[in-house]
Amino acid sequence: MAEARKKCLTGIRGLDTILNGGIPVGNTVLISGSAGTGKTTLSIEFLVHGAIMGEKGLYISVTEDSGKLVENLITYDFFSRENIQKDIIFIDIPEIYEKLGLNKLQFNIEDINLLIENIIKIVKEFNIKRVVIDSITSICYRLETEEKIMEFILRLGKALQEFGATTLMISELLPFAKGYSQYGVEEAIADGIILMGNYERRGDLLRTLRVIKMRGTAHSRATYVLELTSIGIMLVPLLKNGGE
Numbered sequence: 001m002a003e004a005r006k007k008c009l010t011g012i013r014g015l016d017t018i019l020n021g022g023i024p025v026g027n028t029v030l031i032s033g034s035a036g037t038g039k040t041t042l043s044i045e046f047l048v049h050g051a052i053m054g055e056k057g058l059y060i061s062v063t064e065d066s067g068k069l070v071e072n073l074i075t076y077d078f079f080s081r082e083n084i085q086k087d088i089i090f091i092d093i094p095e096i097y098e099k100l101g102l103n104k105l106q107f108n109i110e111d112i113n114l115l116i117e118n119i120i121k122i123v124k125e126f127n128i129k130r131v132v133i134d135s136i137t138s139i140c141y142r143l144e145t146e147e148k149i150m151e152f153i154l155r156l157g158k159a160l161q162e163f164g165a166t167t168l169m170i171s172e173l174l175p176f177a178k179g180y181s182q183y184g185v186e187e188a189i190a191d192g193i194i195l196m197g198n199y200e201r202r203g204d205l206l207r208t209l210r211v212i213k214m215r216g217t218a219h220s221r222a223t224y225v226l227e228l229t230s231i232g233i234m235l236v237p238l239l240k241n242g243g244e
């Protein structure tokens with residue numbers, strides 16, 4: 001029998017079943033969707049479940065101040081236990097940029113190397129097994145060219161995989177965008193893509209989730225309704241014949 005890849009349990013209700021046991025360890029997964037679709041909540045819940053299972057998490061905040069983010073997260077029951085928060089490291093990327101002297105709008109290859117080295121250093125120092133970059137879109141903005149975006153995502157993803165860390169990269173989409181990422185390169189090189197969206201039904205705007213691709217495992221490609229509850233995300237099948 002073929003050997004299955006080791007899986008990283010997301011702990012999110014429904015998602016591990018959809019993924020046949022979780023995300024293959026070491027994968028770099030794009031979490032794509034427009035604003036408010038639940039990308040940040042999903043990725044934080046992924047880190048929280050890791051912390052409960054004894055795996056340390058790193059959340060790299062690019063667009064939002066992490067102090068403010070934590071304040072908002074406290075309103076969720078799943079996040080309010082202090083003992084799990086200590087196993088998640090929150091870092092604001094502007095602080096890294098400043099430390100490394102990357103106070104410029106466009107990064108060159110040396111800057112990219114410096115940034116990757118620094119992230120890996122943190123991952124090694126704290127024995128991080130789950131990484132979230134929220135969002136990769138904002139980092140790509142400073143990389144500008146497809147070549148540099150590819151270089152950054154591939155090299156960082158490979159280094160994290162060698163360390164046995166599983167990574168979620170958040171991809172910000174405009175509401176009616178085609179594809180799964182702003183530059184197109186991100187989706188081509190990611191090991192997996194999870195698409196989050198909206199679906200209007202009988203005057204309600206439902207949140208949806210669908211796994212588009214996941215290297216290393218079979219998975220469902222059905223659309224699920226995503227509910228954001230105080231205890232976390234719940235996924236239930238979208239009943240297409242549920243009455244339009």
Ligand SMILES: Nc1ncnc2c1ncn2[C@@H]1O[C@H](COP(=O)(O)OP(=O)(O)O)[C@@H](O)[C@H]1O
Binds near residue numbers: 035037039041042230
């Ligand atoms: N305590 C809470 N319980 C349930 N839903 C919440 C809570 N706090 C925020 N939300 C919902 O989460 C949404 C934001 O989700 P978020 O994960 O930040 O989306 P994205 O990162 O895709 O922009 C809010 O618009 C709100 O509807």
Ligand SMILES: [Mg+2]
Binds near residue numbers: 041
């Ligand atoms: Mg967000």
